Amino acid sequence: MTEPNTGPATRLMREAAAGDPRAADQLLPLVYHELRSLARAQLGRAHGGTLQATALVHEVYLKLVGREADDWNGRSHFFGAAANAMRQILVDQARRKAAIKHGGGSERREFHDDLEPEIVAPVTDVLGLDVAIRELEAADPRKGQIVMLRYFAGLTVEETALAMGVSTPTINREWRFIRSFLHTRLKNAIPDE
């Protein structure tokens, strides 16, 4: 493992914080890759086949960045990237499961070559949620960003406000709408099952 604070992720975080958009873009695949490989490794250690998304992001953070990074701006970029990566992983996983189901061979899973760990998310209709978030993002990218930070990266309202550079009441108010919007969309979506 690379030395904390000097690894590529830390460097990218710093550059992203300094306003380099390419750095932020490069951070995503890095985090995505780490999340996936860590999930596989954990699964190998026989965790019962499921993983908590929370623990996963945390471990990746420690591995890529270390404990010492203290710069808020940089960290918010990491969580942005982690949130996007986590969303991608969850959507992939849900698609795969849906495909297996439609193929009628749900039990064949164990014999797959690219055995994927199952990451436990507190939402059942991941694909439905993804569609709803896409709709939100398309109409108002900023709202998509809030969902990423609040929901996928699990930041508190205060932390989200800090990350986006606005006030806490603003986030509170916007979250109130986003939350209701997504819940309503989820309720009306035709579940995959």
Add this chain to the structure above:
Amino acid sequence: MDTTQLRLAEDVFQRAMDLPPDDRAAFVCNECGPDDSLRRFIQEMIDSADGSGPLDTPIFADPEVEGQPVPHRIGGYEIVGVIGEGGMSIVYEARQANPERTVALKVMRQGVLSREALRRFQHEIQVLGRLKHPGIATIYGASVSEFVTPGGFRITQPFFAMELVRGLPVTAFARERKLTNRQKLTLMAAIGDAVQYAHQHGVIHRDLKPANILVEESGPKVLDFGVARVIAVGKEAGPEVSMNTESGRIIGTLAYMSPEQLSGDVEATDTRSDVYALGVIMYELFAGRLPHHIDGAALPEAARRIREDHPTRLGTLDRELRGDIDTITARAMEKTPPRRYGSAAELSADLRRSLGGQPIEARRDSAVYVLRTTIGRHRGWVAAGAATVIALSVFAAYESLEAARFERLSVQSLAARSAAQEAEGRSAENAALARTEAANATLVSAFLKGIIDLKNPNPSEGYELTLTDVLDAASVRLDNGELAGNPQVEAEIRATLAETYNNLNLPSASVRHAEWLVEHERRRAGEQSETYWNRLFTLGNTLIEANQLQRAEETLRRAVSLARDPDGPAKGGQRDLDGAMILLGNALMRQGRAEEALEWTRDAAASTVRRKGEDHFDSAFARFELAGVYRSVRRLDDAEAMYALAIPVFDRVSPGSVTTVRCRSTYARDCLTNRGKLSESEAYLRETDAIASASLGVDHPETLSLRRNLASVLSKLGRTEEAIAMLRQSLGVCRAVRNWMPASEPAISLELVMQLRAAAQLDEAFAVAGQSLERFERIRGRVDADTLRALECVGLLLRERGQPESAKTVYIDLAARSQALYGRDHEKTVAWRAEAAR
């Protein structure tokens, strides 16, 4: 849903959510019109706002932060166990090593705290730590513990250590020990002493209840003194948030909260709110139940009952309690603070008089009592002590107001910085310019921060530090030339100050800044520049607001002639010309030169409509102004015609805006109320009130002024009680936010005085008139039209209350001030002089 639809949906949703739950469906229906699918979607969103859903559990949530496990140590304290847990804090039993003792450790659940909030928290704890009284649980010290979440966020938790009290809540103690009435009175007197001691040190409890008064063998001990305020100070958000989000917690303490606290009148909550709580506790102690039945009632209903219902008297519940106990309890629990005991000491003294068989104070004629408390001389020292608390609360309020501006400011300085970086790639000249901008932005924020750190100028005299004081201090510092070396920055700050004074409805304070800015632009850019013209225009406007009409007229005539000058500021000049003509008309009208005013305003309106078209805000605005001029020359049909043209346009292009609300409100007054169409006027104003409350908020000056208008309609309809209730409520709202708009309060008070007078409630009318006068004198000065109106009310009421000698003195004063304001031969001066001679 595309961007436009989403924006619309969000707008309607947010405004609906700001309304009480029962009003939302109707509001959404109204807003969405024929768009049924939108309506259904928004309704579903509103329905889903209350319940829980998958989004409440983030993918990356940390379960350990949610249900914090009992830590082993916090700061230098070893945790023994949990004593209690609330929404805002957890209380642990803990051991301190040095000095060795067991303490109660109260840890705030705060989340992320700003450095400023922490500083305030510690300051506040210091104040509380100075309370040393056998009847008060001592606060030993305070500190901050930090821990890092798995996400890498540093969470700061303020906590404080206090004396661990192992007694029973006062009511349980009385029950268990089967205390006699005399013992209960003695106990209450001792509690009153402790509360009085804290009040003398400027600390109000705000949350007195049996759970906070534990009785040990040695006597009662009051816990958590001032903690309600500490929590409010420590919180980032304003008081209204804690009222809303903590409603579950509030239920438990609701029964002991005074009507003024329940009205959300946070700033008006003073030592007498604690007296009220003591009254409720005393009632509970003797009756074995709470005075108001609020079990199972929804929060607003419970609050209403406490504010409005009169509890069964103790003497009615139990004959044995008739006499002193009944009277003292009722006096402590009076609905309005001036009718209560003025202090906990007065309550304790009365309890002891009763124990000693002496006649009690509470029996004294209540009219005399009200008058005495209104004059308020004896409150001097309480006010002095409370100054600290008031200053802190003003700080909190001021800061939340400032937060928005700082946010903007930091965006500006950020923009300036990135401009600096960008320009680096271009010419050196540009880069230098951008760097200057960045430096200026930093300078501005440093200056503003310096002002906020301003110390309470004279704490020993009970001076309230208000936002106005802070602005005044900033003005003085500018006038002293603190930023003279950097006129550009000074201009920016003065522009902000001028605008803020205007927003606070303090135009006369704004004038000197507006003047400075005009002169600055004249020297900097020259008289033909557009920026100079704009400053001139603003000055004219401010002068009108400040009632300096002749100077306003001069300034605006100059603006008009400059705008007409072919060599003058041509670009966009036409629009400004119309605006200046409208203002000039206004200045003339206010000087009583209505015919001249009509000419200017009519021309301006015609020209605006010609250029902008019917369906433009500016056209509607010009017609609104014209309606005002028509009204002043009593051409009511013409005025009505103008309103009829303006209002639909306002409603369409600028629904719910300040101007729209004002126009609707004036229309109701001019064309409905004043023409006797009272029920129509009421309906129209109520409709406008719904719009204004949703878009501007109930505490907006325009909403408040609309309600003042509505109250006068109600009183004309003979519904004086309703009018009084509405004004009282407005006053409550107004006091809760008085740092924002000092001028609204006395105006509403004055209207309330009229209504109370109409309802023959002369004592209260007199008390309120006194307050109104005091506020007007502070805000507007001794010689001002509104101040004089308030003073006249005082004189009138003195006469009606049968105090002709005092009334005479007031009229002499009034005539003298009127002479200074209007002149010796003005009809008002003459009339008041005649009254004085009567």
